[in-house]
Amino acid sequence: MFLKYFQIKNFRCIEKLDIEFKKGVNVFIGENNTGKTSIIDALRLSLGLGTQRRDIFFSPDDFFINRFGIRADTSEFDLTFADVSKDERGIFIDLLALENGEYVLKLHLRYQLRIKGGIEVITYKCWGGEHEGQNISYEMMDAFYYVYLEALRDAERYLRPTRENRLSLLLRRLKSNPKEQSELAKIINNKIKTTTEWMDLIKEAKNRINEHLKRTSLNQQTIDIDFLPLEYKKIAENLKMYLPKSWLVKKTEITNNFTDNSWEKYFVNPKDNELIFNENTMANIDSDSLSLDKKELLKNIFQRIKDRFELTRNGLGYNNLIYISTVIGDLFERASSDTERYVSLLIEEPEAHIHPQLQNLLFDYFRVMEDTNIQVFISSHSPTITAKTHIDSIAILQCATNNITITPIRKISLDVDEKNYLRRFLDVTKSQLFFSKGVILVEGISEALLLPIFADIMGKECNLNQLGIEIVNIGGVAFKPFAKLFNSCNRAKRLNINCSILTDDDSNSPRARNARALAGGKLKVFLSNNTFEFELYLQNEIVVSEIYRQLHPQFSLNTGDISNKAIQFMEKIKTNKDKAVFAQMLAEKLKNNNISFNVPLYIQNAIKWAENKK
Numbered sequence: 001m002f003l004k005y006f007q008i009k010n011f012r013c014i015e016k017l018d019i020e021f022k023k024g025v026n027v028f029i030g031e032n033n034t035g036k037t038s039i040i041d042a043l044r045l046s047l048g049l050g051t052q053r054r055d056i057f058f059s060p061d062d063f064f065i066n067r068f069g070i071r072a073d074t075s076e077f078d079l080t081f082a083d084v085s086k087d088e089r090g091i092f093i094d095l096l097a098l099e100n101g102e103y104v105l106k107l108h109l110r111y112q113l114r115i116k117g118g119i120e121v122i123t124y125k126c127w128g129g130e131h132e133g134q135n136i137s138y139e140m141m142d143a144f145y146y147v148y149l150e151a152l153r154d155a156e157r158y159l160r161p162t163r164e165n166r167l168s169l170l171l172r173r174l175k176s177n178p179k180e181q182s183e184l185a186k187i188i189n190n191k192i193k194t195t196t197e198w199m200d201l202i203k204e205a206k207n208r209i210n211e212h213l214k215r216t217s218l219n220q221q222t223i224d225i226d227f228l229p230l231e232y233k234k235i236a237e238n239l240k241m242y243l244p245k246s247w248l249v250k251k252t253e254i255t256n257n258f259t260d261n262s263w264e265k266y267f268v269n270p271k272d273n274e275l276i277f278n279e280n281t282m283a284n285i286d287s288d289s290l291s292l293d294k295k296e297l298l299k300n301i302f303q304r305i306k307d308r309f310e311l312t313r314n315g316l317g318y319n320n321l322i323y324i325s326t327v328i329g330d331l332f333e334r335a336s337s338d339t340e341r342y343v344s345l346l347i348e349e350p351e352a353h354i355h356p357q358l359q360n361l362l363f364d365y366f367r368v369m370e371d372t373n374i375q376v377f378i379s380s381h382s383p384t385i386t387a388k389t390h391i392d393s394i395a396i397l398q399c400a401t402n403n404i405t406i407t408p409i410r411k412i413s414l415d416v417d418e419k420n421y422l423r424r425f426l427d428v429t430k431s432q433l434f435f436s437k438g439v440i441l442v443e444g445i446s447e448a449l450l451l452p453i454f455a456d457i458m459g460k461e462c463n464l465n466q467l468g469i470e471i472v473n474i475g476g477v478a479f480k481p482f483a484k485l486f487n488s489c490n491r492a493k494r495l496n497i498n499c500s501i502l503t504d505d506d507s508n509s510p511r512a513r514n515a516r517a518l519a520g521g522k523l524k525v526f527l528s529n530n531t532f533e534f535e536l537y538l539q540n541e542i543v544v545s546e547i548y549r550q551l552h553p554q555f556s557l558n559t560g561d562i563s564n565k566a567i568q569f570m571e572k573i574k575t576n577k578d579k580a581v582f583a584q585m586l587a588e589k590l591k592n593n594n595i596s597f598n599v600p601l602y603i604q605n606a607i608k609w610a611e612n613k614k
Helices: 036-047 086-091 166-174 178-193 196-216 232-237 251-255 292-307 316-337 356-371 383-388 416-425 430-435 445-458 510-516 532-539 541-551 562-576 579-592 601-610
Strands: 002-011 014-020 025-029 074-082 096-099 102-116 119-128 144-149 248-250 274-276 342-348 374-380 394-400 403-408 438-442 469-473 498-503 523-527
Touching: 002 036, 014 036, 014 403, 025 036, 025 356, 025 383, 036 074, 036 102, 036 144, 036 342, 036 374, 144 316, 166 232, 178 196, 178 232, 248 251, 316 342, 316 356, 316 374, 356 374, 356 383, 374 383, 383 430, 430 469, 438 445, 438 601, 445 469, 445 532, 445 579, 445 601, 498 510, 498 601, 510 523, 523 601, 532 541, 532 562, 532 579, 541 562, 541 579, 562 579
Parallel strands: 025 374, 025 394, 144 342, 342 374, 438 469, 438 498, 498 523
Antiparallel strands: 002 014, 002 074, 074 102, 096 102, 102 119, 248 274, 394 403
16 A cells, blocks of 8 residues: 555645655655745654654644644644555554455544643644544554655764664564564673673673672672673674775785784784784684784784774765665565565755765665555655656645645646657756756856856846746757646646746748747747747847857948848858857956847747746
8 A cells, every 4th residue: 555645734945735656656846935844844743653652742832823823733644555455454443444445554643732821732643544533553653654754864864773773673673473583682691791801801800899898798799690691683783784894904014024924813814915804713813822912013003994994984975875764674674574564764865965966876776666565765865866756756846925836747738759869858957947946948158158158148037047937948949848838727737836938930930830839828839920049139239249250350240231140140150050159258348348238038938928927
């Protein structure tokens, strides 16, 4: 089974939000303050009711406050699980409901804020199925299991040998049979008790204590000392994780301090220039017939190398990967061995401290989880992860006028070919459109280079970066798949931000007609009278000619009116194939010099629409 629908009401920044999830991986993306963390925490509150060690609690600050400052006194979470198997119907019988002829599981939570004696008190109730009052047992809620990885996680701390650490959970999952656990613990306990050095030490300590007891007690009291039996759980919790060791030492570091070959036994390849410590031999160094200074030398070198490979020596990014891998290992074992549980992973910003190439590898591995019984919920700001995510797994969170909306891309009317097109073209740069407050789609690099500068010329209030406007270079005129993200008349099937298409008219060509047909919803199309370069020349003859002469000193145009000259310029720049170079030079000229420049009206209108100013 999997969580399919989740409705949140009056929780933090969310007044009401209906979310539809899919099996496998679900990724929420969006700018800051759009509710990503609130959704993750709402899931933690809902799925953690049966957890003995709760990691989140509902507080008075979690109730929604509207724009008038009025705080709600109830918060509601409603969850619907689909694809429920016959066995799961029996396990989760208290949650069972019939919906559209299919069995589903329904879980409902209500938090209520009351004032008692001037003190804020929060009460909650939960029930299952279709009718309020259907109680849910603790054992049933314990069958919901999740692991939460927060955004600012301290991976090094979580990997330390402490109670209930992730490594110990994995080991207990790998060897879950109590009898087998007991046998493994017995091996270690017996080994300790048969170690002569330890037993002699204990005997000496016992004799010292008993000697003093004989002198201080009237009844000749004596004591005995023995090891407290180590349980499998305690052994697992005290294991420490290290990085792989290379044990490399320069041969000269050893031979310069030894006059014979007695050092060779301590290394795996003593004939090579780079020596590798034999860890097993090093463990017995104290019992070997070496001088104290030689023993000390070997121990110091050994310890120095060993210290290099503590996790504290590792970078934050790699420690995060180690921690995430340990968690996933535990989840995989739990999902495969404990089929009577619902298992999920909630992770905020998996990209934390990890460079883009490692993000790629990590997310490739998340996608492997699509074939398991683990449902994954991820919130992210990373364009790299967004670009790697399957389109059907992405949901866009947006906030406008204090209203948060969520749009799963799979709900937008894209056919298979259009989805494939978007999947190929949503590289890191283009995927940034999902985090923006407005989008301008352009044909090529020339427009992409110049539009931010044109916006600055229009005034400080039009700065694209400050307003969060993203320019997306389509690299042609295949606007349709991108346009469908914005142009639906159905608000639930489009992104809730303005989008402009900026393209050429080319004398009412078929491509111009196709572009016009894409207008609708939050998308408008803005066409030049001819081409981008034609419009630039028409409005700025002197500046454009000066720049182009730097590329072609012999540049000149036949006499004629300004429109005729603009057409000639357009043909020359097309023939010479230097549109991009010209655009770059013009951009530098406008950026570094305070000169007068007229931005074509259709470009101004496109920028204003994207900025929601028209």
